[in-house]
Amino acid sequence: MGIFLNTTIPYEAYRAVASTRFFVDKSLMIEELLNGLELDGQRYVCITRPRRFGKTVMAAMLAAFMGKAADSSLVFDRLAIAGKEQYKKHRNIHDVFYLDLSRMPENCSSYGSYISRILNGRNPQICP
Ligand SMILES: Nc1ncnc2c1ncn2[C@@H]1O[C@H](COP(=O)(O)OP(=O)(O)OP(=O)(O)O)[C@@H](O)[C@H]1O
Ligand SMILES: [Mg+2]
Numbered sequence: 001m002g003i004f005l006n007t008t009i010p011y012e013a014y015r016a017v018a019s020t021r022f023f024v025d026k027s028l029m030i031e032e033l034l035n036g037l038e039l040d041g042q043r044y045v046c047i048t049r050p051r052r053f054g055k056t057v058m059a060a061m062l063a064a065f066m067g068k069a070a071d072s073s074l075v076f077d078r079l080a081i082a083g084k085e086q087y088k089k090h091r092n093i094h095d096v097f098y099l100d101l102s103r104m105p106e107n108c109s110s111y112g113s114y115i116s117r118i119l120n121g122r123n124p125q126i127c128p
């Protein structure tokens with residue numbers, strides 16, 4: 001398991017939100033995105049929303065669903081996506097690269113140094 005490839009970070013984050021009292025099941029968005037990919041050939045998706053509208057949680061949901069880092073059936077079996085065709089076809093079988101650029105690691109003074117660490121293949125969590 002790497003730092004960005006197939007980590008359990010998004011699964012843990014989504015599982016935590018999914019266990020709260022005020023959790024809202026937005027899992028049918030997975031169906032919409034997969035239909036866009038499979039039926040319409042949309043390979044790139046940009047999701048924009050105002051602050052605090054759930055973008056990060058949605059990214060974690062997608063990674064938790066698609067990724068093979070953790071068996072997410074305990075979370076998704078009870079959600080709406082479980083009744084859809086794509087459920088068995090796509091859950092936990094994909095390699096997922098999950099990179100959150102909303103904040104820098106400790107000791108990292110700029111996004112430039114953070115990104116060059118990634119490009120140079122060094123541990124991007126340790127910045128000069
Ligand atoms: N499906 C959901 N059910 C319940 N709470 C949620 C859900 N999605 C997001 N939240 C909560 O709403 C808040 C904002 O979510 P999130 O951090 O994903 O938003 P964001 O759009 O990424 O915000 P920002 O623009 O600040 O990065 C968080 O407290 C999160 O736990
Ligand atoms: Mg966010």
